[in-house]
Amino acid sequence: MKALRVERLTDDLSGVALTDIAMPEPGPDEVLVRVRASSLNYPDLLMTRGAYQFKPEPPFTSGMELAGEVVSAPDGSSLPVGQAVMGGAKTGGFAEYVALPARAVRPIPPGMDFASAASLGTAYTTAWTALVEQGGLREGQWVLVHGASGGVGLAACDLARALGARVIAATHDAAKVDLIRDAVSPEAVIVNRGRFREDVAELTGGALCDLVYDPVGGDVFDESTRCVAFGGKLLVIGFVAGRIPEIAVNIPLIKGFSIVGVRAGEFARRFPERGAAIAAEIARLAGKGVIRPIIDRVLPLKRWRVGFDAMAGGQLVGKVVFEP
Numbered sequence: 311m312k313a314l315r316v317e318r319l320t321d322d323l324s325g326v327a328l329t330d331i332a333m334p335e336p337g338p339d340e341v342l343v344r345v346r347a348s349s350l351n352y353p354d355l356l357m358t359r360g361a362y363q364f365k366p367e368p369p370f371t372s373g374m375e376l377a378g379e380v381v382s383a384p385d386g387s388s389l390p391v392g393q394a395v396m397g398g399a400k401t402g403g404f405a406e407y408v409a410l411p412a413r414a415v416r417p418i419p420p421g422m423d424f425a426s427a428a429s430l431g432t433a434y435t436t437a438w439t440a441l442v443e444q445g446g447l448r449e450g451q452w453v454l455v456h457g458a459s460g461g462v463g464l465a466a467c468d469l470a471r472a473l474g475a476r477v478i479a480a481t482h483d484a485a486k487v488d489l490i491r492d493a494v495s496p497e498a499v500i501v502n503r504g505r506f507r508e509d510v511a512e513l514t515g516g517a518l519c520d521l522v523y524d525p526v527g528g529d530v531f532d533e534s535t536r537c538v539a540f541g542g543k544l545l546v547i548g549f550v551a552g553r554i555p556e557i558a559v560n561i562p563l564i565k566g567f568s569i570v571g572v573r574a575g576e577f578a579r580r581f582p583e584r585g586a587a588i589a590a591e592i593a594r595l596a597g598k599g600v601i602r603p604i605i606d607r608v609l610p611l612k613r614w615r616v617g618f619d620a621m622a623g624g625q626l627v628g629k630v631v632f633e634p
Contacts, residue, residue: 373403
């Protein structure tokens with residue numbers, strides 16, 4: 311079968327290639343899935359460089375998230391052959407077939423296609439874990455979402471609005487403002503170059519934001535510390551900007567806010583019952599059409615380089631989906 315393999319860790323994707331490998335042989339507790347769609351996440355890009363906290367040894371098949379059809383399932387499984395499922399693991403999704411633990415897949419919500427299902431889990435699980443589980447989001451609160459053109463940022467905007475929050479979407483690219491507005495209908499979209507506290511203060515009537523969702527880091531984090539309301543939370547999702555910021559602890563002390571680190575996957579591993587409940591609630595909302603993943607483009611897997619380059623270059627508004 312065809313699979314996208316990371317043969318060597320490099321900064322320019324030169325160690326990545328689409329190649330033929332043996333079909334996976336599922337273990338006694340695993341489901342074999344024919345992959346119909348798989349979505350690109352920022353950790354997939356980082357893992358080609360060895361720059362993510364999870365560092366698999368090459369060679370490995372890239373791809374965290376997918377949707378497809380059950381080919382075989384372990385005895386006693388509730389998943390019949392042919393069942394449309396979604397799920398994934400840290401690697402393996404960018405291939406024609408993948409073997410996954412049965413607990414790592416679940417039925418696709420009614421009415422959802424493979425591309426959307428492959429784009430749902432990681433982004434919305436991160437958003438829910440950050441905003442609801444660790445942020446304590448309540449209806450009517452102001453939420454500032456950075457990186458709002460990416461899959462994780464758009465999911466946070468979409469989910470926060472669905473739960474009754476007032477969302478300010480932030481992007482570094484003025485050309486994306488209208489696209490973000492059309493995709494998730496936030497209260498406002500701002501361009502977060504340099505200083506943006508004044509924009510946030512004006513939009514919120516001086517109240518600032520109860521929650522700040524930051525997958526960017528760097529200078530964006532620094533300025534965001536000026537945008538959190540007293541008693542609010544600055545949710546640290548990642549560091550797409552490259553620089554891991556630092557802060558003098560007198561700032562959150564004086565301003566009365568909390569800095570909260572969010573690792574959605576680790577949260578689900580440590581609290582499996584909550585992880586399962588989050589997945590079920592996301593599927594329920596998606597099945598009702600309350601939330602909807604935004605897809606920038608769908609590409610055949612043989613054009614994987616186009617998708618990776620678009621993500622690395624910050625060209626996307628939404629997810630890249632590959633079809634084997």
